[in-house]
Amino acid sequence: MALAPRTEPDAVDDLLIEGRLFSAEFPVLLANHLPMMIVALDQLGATSERLRQYFDNYRTVNGLVPTPPPVAPIQREQWTDALGDRSREYDYRAFFEGEVRRLGIDATVQAYLPTLIPGIGASALHGMMRTAYGFMRMDPAEVGTAIGYWAATYLPMPPSTGADPITDDPGEVLARACALPGLHHVVPETDLLWHNIRAAGASPDFAPVVDWLAIGPDTGRRLASTSLALFAATMDFSSLHALTGSHWIRMISPHLLEADRAALMRHFWQIIASLVPKIGFPTLPSAEQLDEWRHLPAPGWPEIAAKAVQSEDEHDISLVFSAREEEKVHGDRLYRVVAARRMELMD
Structure with missing residues (x-):
């Protein structure tokens, strides 16, 4: 569902138009989050002045570069x-x-x-x-x-062979990936996230992972729940992308045909599984531990959002926005707890 902008009609549009002057990455091979953060900040309640300030700060601090020159039209x-x-x-x-x-x-x-x-x-x-x-x-x-x-920036990974899946539990896929001997010897070219993904994909042990997860009517919810548990357990930069990625999957899926929705979820979880070496071969917390965290005292979303709006860290903004939107759908209070923790509003 499209979200209604909170600022005056053209504030976000104008910044997005300006933002498209820049490359989608900046040196060296880092993702330019600026367009997405303008939308997220707007939805979190930022004023037009704050949007402009964030835009200028992000452009300057990260040294955004123009889109590379054309080579030849794509046929x-x-x-x-x-x-x-x-x-x-x-x-x-x-x-x-x-x-x-x-x-x-x-x-x-x-x-x-x-x-x-x-x-x-x-x-x-x-x-x-x-x-x-x-x-x-x-x-x-x-x-x-x-x-x-x-x-x-398309990143080839081991393709699906159509092999029979082995589980409908995304957590079991992660546990099995953690047990793959080859992933314990992965050496990425640099510490860039996508270099870690690519290095894991090059391990022969990793090839069958893409087909492990059975996709059913409840898979989207289970991916979101497992991603939340993973981030709650680790508060890790890489696992943050599992939680936010579950939100992005939910935004894209309605625009795809059913078979392609299944492929989107399967390949997304392949990428999350590829990151288990970088996350530190995590173990998911028990249901009891998650429930204990879920009931910790935590500030409300207005306070969390207000602090995120003042942050210059794109991952603070991304996490808070996605966590708030996911709680609206899934109803799990743990989203608010992890967002408050990320923003250092609770221990």
Whole structure:
């Protein structure tokens, strides 16, 4: 469902238009969160002045760079030829913005996202993130830009073979991934999140993981619940992307056909499983421990949101916004507890 903006009609749109002048990544190969954070801050109650201040601070501190120059137009019949080539960001963004104008948002998504879903680790899930935020406002230019970003940073991982799944429990998938010998010897090129994902994917042991999870009517809720438990147990930067990613999956899924929704969830959880070495081979907490945390005294969402609005850390803002939105759907008070902890409003 699209979210209604809180500031005057054109404040967010104007900043998003300005934001599209910049590349979707900044040196060295880090995801540019600025467009998504403008939307999240707006929904958390930021004033127009705060949005402008955040925009200028983020641009300056992170040294945002312009979109790379065009190389050659992407041809519709050969659109997959340059997947994962960051030098083609301008070309892919232009192509998909044109396809959204030609076909509309949902028809473009249904035509192209099934091919892109296996590369969901693109820019450490941030191509998916920007796509989800584009859907929140049903912004054609942002959706086209986001899909282009996803295509230019497409990250190949071991493909699904259609093998029979072994569990419908996302937590069991993580536990089994933790037990894979090869993942205990993963050495990423750098500590970038997507380099960790890519290194895990290169381990022969990891190849079958994508097919382990059985997808059913309740899988989306179970992914969200397991992601929340993982983040509550670790409060870890990498597991934060499981919780926020569950929110993004929920935003994208209604725009896909049923089979593609299943693929989206399966490949998303493959990426989260690839991060278990970086998270430290975590063990999920017991139901009793989760319930104890769930009932801890915690401030209300207005106080948490107000502190997030004043933060310059994109992951504070992203986590608080996604946690608040997920609690609205799933009704779990633990979302509020972990958000308050992230914002250092409780021990």
